[in-house]
Amino acid sequence: MEYVVTTRELTRKFGSFTAVNNLSISIRSGEIFGFLGPNGSGKSTTIRMLCGILEPTSGEGSVLGYDISREPEKIKQKIGYMSQKFSLYDDLTVQENLEFYAGLYSIPYSQRKKRIEEMLRMAYLTGRENMLAAHLSGGWKQRLALGCAIISRPSILFLDEPTSGISPTSRRMFFKIIQELAAGGTTIMVTTHFMDEAERCRNIAFISNGTLIANDTPDSLKNNVIKGCLVELEVTGAMEKISHIEKLPWVKECSIHGPLLHVLLESEAHIPELERHTGGKSKKITPSLEDVFVSLARQNRRQVS
Amino acid sequence: MSRILAVLKKEFLQMKRDRLTLGMIFMLPLVQLLLFGFAIQTEVKHIPTVVFDQSLTWSSRDMLDAFSASGYFDVTCAAKSYEEVTEMIDSGKVKAGIIFPPDFEEKIKRGDTAPLQVLVDASDSMVSSSAIATANSIGLLKSQKIIAQKANIQNMPYDIRVRPWYNPDGITAYYMVPAILGIIVTMTMVMMTSMAIVRERERGTLEQLIVTPVRPFELMIGKIIPYIALGYLQITVALLVGAIIFKVPVRGSLLELYLLTLFFITASLGLGILISNIAKNQMQAFQMSFFVLLPSILLSGFMFPREAMPVIIQYIGNLIPLTYYLTIIRGIVLKGIGFGYLLPQVTSLLIFSVLLLALSIAKFKKKIA
Ligand SMILES: Nc1ncnc2c1ncn2[C@@H]1O[C@H](COP(=O)(O)OP(=O)(O)OP(=O)(O)O)[C@@H](O)[C@H]1O
Ligand SMILES: [Mg+2]
Numbered sequence: 001m002e003y004v005v006t007t008r009e010l011t012r013k014f015g016s017f018t019a020v021n022n023l024s025i026s027i028r029s030g031e032i033f034g035f036l037g038p039n040g041s042g043k044s045t046t047i048r049m050l051c052g053i054l055e056p057t058s059g060e061g062s063v064l065g066y067d068i069s070r071e072p073e074k075i076k077q078k079i080g081y082m083s084q085k086f087s088l089y090d091d092l093t094v095q096e097n098l099e100f101y102a103g104l105y106s107i108p109y110s111q112r113k114k115r116i117e118e119m120l121r122m123a124y125l126t127g128r129e130n131m132l133a134a135h136l137s138g139g140w141k142q143r144l145a146l147g148c149a150i151i152s153r154p155s156i157l158f159l160d161e162p163t164s165g166i167s168p169t170s171r172r173m174f175f176k177i178i179q180e181l182a183a184g185g186t187t188i189m190v191t192t193h194f195m196d197e198a199e200r201c202r203n204i205a206f207i208s209n210g211t212l213i214a215n216d217t218p219d220s221l222k223n224n225v226i227k228g229c230l231v232e233l234e235v236t237g238a239m240e241k242i243s244h245i246e247k248l249p250w251v252k253e254c255s256i257h258g259p260l261l262h263v264l265l266e267s268e269a270h271i272p273e274l275e276r277h278t279g280g281k282s283k284k285i286t287p288s289l290e291d292v293f294v295s296l297a298r299q300n301r302r303q304v305s
Numbered sequence: 306m307s308r309i310l311a312v313l314k315k316e317f318l319q320m321k322r323d324r325l326t327l328g329m330i331f332m333l334p335l336v337q338l339l340l341f342g343f344a345i346q347t348e349v350k351h352i353p354t355v356v357f358d359q360s361l362t363w364s365s366r367d368m369l370d371a372f373s374a375s376g377y378f379d380v381t382c383a384a385k386s387y388e389e390v391t392e393m394i395d396s397g398k399v400k401a402g403i404i405f406p407p408d409f410e411e412k413i414k415r416g417d418t419a420p421l422q423v424l425v426d427a428s429d430s431m432v433s434s435s436a437i438a439t440a441n442s443i444g445l446l447k448s449q450k451i452i453a454q455k456a457n458i459q460n461m462p463y464d465i466r467v468r469p470w471y472n473p474d475g476i477t478a479y480y481m482v483p484a485i486l487g488i489i490v491t492m493t494m495v496m497m498t499s500m501a502i503v504r505e506r507e508r509g510t511l512e513q514l515i516v517t518p519v520r521p522f523e524l525m526i527g528k529i530i531p532y533i534a535l536g537y538l539q540i541t542v543a544l545l546v547g548a549i550i551f552k553v554p555v556r557g558s559l560l561e562l563y564l565l566t567l568f569f570i571t572a573s574l575g576l577g578i579l580i581s582n583i584a585k586n587q588m589q590a591f592q593m594s595f596f597v598l599l600p601s602i603l604l605s606g607f608m609f610p611r612e613a614m615p616v617i618i619q620y621i622g623n624l625i626p627l628t629y630y631l632t633i634i635r636g637i638v639l640k641g642i643g644f645g646y647l648l649p650q651v652t653s654l655l656i657f658s659v660l661l662l663a664l665s666i667a668k669f670k671k672k673i674a
Contacts, residue, residue, distance in 0.1 A: 073518065
């Protein structure tokens, strides 16, 4: 498999603060690469460096064989990017926004009409061509932004939290489009806070405080990160009991998931003991990605402090 | 080319949708011209005046007629004492008082200087200077008439007319309209384009723009061209207002005026876009353009003649595009001179344009922060 994005010890500092710290990742051609991490962990900063709009402090990276510090303009010819903030023109219509980007990417005039129609169809925006972007709701706006980002048919697409702040339906619709693009051969690097989206990525990189903590497929993350036995505990007054449960010697971790607690035990043998101590009901579960990330973030915090 | 066109079209569309700005672009020349133009034309006339005539002779009445006839003094009442005159002026009932001494006629007949006293309310400087000047002129006029009569000259060798004292250099709307036009254009152009880049930076649209293959010069050119059209529109409005309301004809060639104006517009736009590239936000851009426009108004020769300024200030004035444009527009509109005489000014504006634009392009980085 061929790598289209690689970074080696990529670092970005803002003053004395290190936003991205010695990050080394590789993205294979045609995959959906999930980029995850808590708020402020350096996801956007990394993507901006890969897009050639932010200078790395040290380390290196290449996108489609072009060096991100030396040949950023070559990269810009070939990629699509959707920034975290909506960044189209509110006072232009859907059609005008698409035309603007078609022009910026120098799409031949003979193909423009067809290409714009294709984007409208892809983004389910047909019929709204003459609406001002300002009047579109969140999900529609995001799909329009996607349309503008891929109007030049880039081979790599960088999406920075494209599904934040939009309705669950729009979210699913958006991710479906992404999957279709990937099926068509586009490489996609996407940041997200949603686990169902992370599940659908071929590979996931998880960063915290700018440092890469895990980088693997969703399945092996679920199977290999968590050592011990994870149980779901149904108990009254879950919130108050967390600190108590955490202090039990055979409990490695405890966190809240909706109304339930997820407790990581050293082994399955401790389940009856847990039920006795808390008076709740528990059952063994296979860890979800969320469990994995909670656990990873904790381990990282423990190491830092 | 495709990219310049794309930027250009986008800017035009955004401009078209921005009704407030568009309205301002038309209203600005209209309002400014009317305000400045009429303010300059305003003449202080019909000053309410009290008279205290102790002479009550033919000579004093003749003199009083001369005052009334000037149009500047309206004799509204008569007083019976010196105190009454001062009291009326103090209370604001009248703004001027004319006092004839009892021996006014005798002194004239004897050929002595006749001490006629004109009291003026000095709290209103416009009125007072106007009144004093007019009174002086009338005095002069009358004395000459009397001298002429004494010498038995039938026809006056020359004719003196009272004219307003302030604005002695004949700075009229006629003279001001072209200059105001220059101010308006530079103001609009600098202000508008100073927002061009920072606005996109603030709204977040710039981040999306800089990941496209667009080149800095394409972006700058595409952003500037729509404003050139706007500048021409404004100038047309201003020239029409000048011609229709203030009867300022264009003596020289209109075509030449429009052609040479291009360099002034591009210089102003270059300045604006440079500000936009330097400023961190729209507020800063606004302050910076204000900082640039103020000296333009003060040092370009719009308000004060440049010849009267210290040499160093004159040098600073040479760094202001408006300085050159004032020469061009006054030259073409008022004097009717042509391109041949304006070559140095045009060259300077061209250098400004190229330099400012080049600086902007060099300053624009397709990077964040
Ligand atoms: N231009 C900048 N100047 C100074 N600090 C910055 C700058 N850009 C980002 N940072 C800091 O770098 C850190 C990482 O920011 P970044 O935006 O990359 O995080 P993120 O992972 O994208 O977070 P989020 O999930 O909230 O989008 C943050 O603490 C942020 O405050
Ligand atoms: Mg981010």
